[in-house]
């Protein structure tokens with residue numbers, strides 16, 4: 001069902017500031033930047049081998065990442081698994097009794113269809129399931 005760990009989302013106050021650490025310090029290059037309006041967030045993707053870091057900077061303090069930063073501060077925000085079939089993965093999670101934040105897929109970064117699982121049912125980790133747009 002799961003192909004790979006697609007990315008690790010990290011909530012930051014400023015992508016430009018964070019790039020000083022991740023790009024300039026650690027030498028991980030940024031290969032994509034995009035604003036995702038629906039989630040009130042600007043994103044930057046940094047490739048690390050087979051996976052990526054996704055830096056998340058809120059565009060609105062009242063959006064989901066804005067509120068997260070206010071409550072918890074900067075840090076690891078979610079893990080994203082790439083799945084072959086998003087609906088099938090959501091059904092399977094539902095049948096296993098996991099709580100889904102999204103009852104149906106929504107649009108994430110890079111035009112991918114995504115859905116989130118509630119951290120209460122995944123032992124404290126916000127999980128994003130994502131299906132590549134070409135699939």
Ligand code: CO
Pocket residue numbers: 007009054078080128
């Ligand atoms: Co993500």
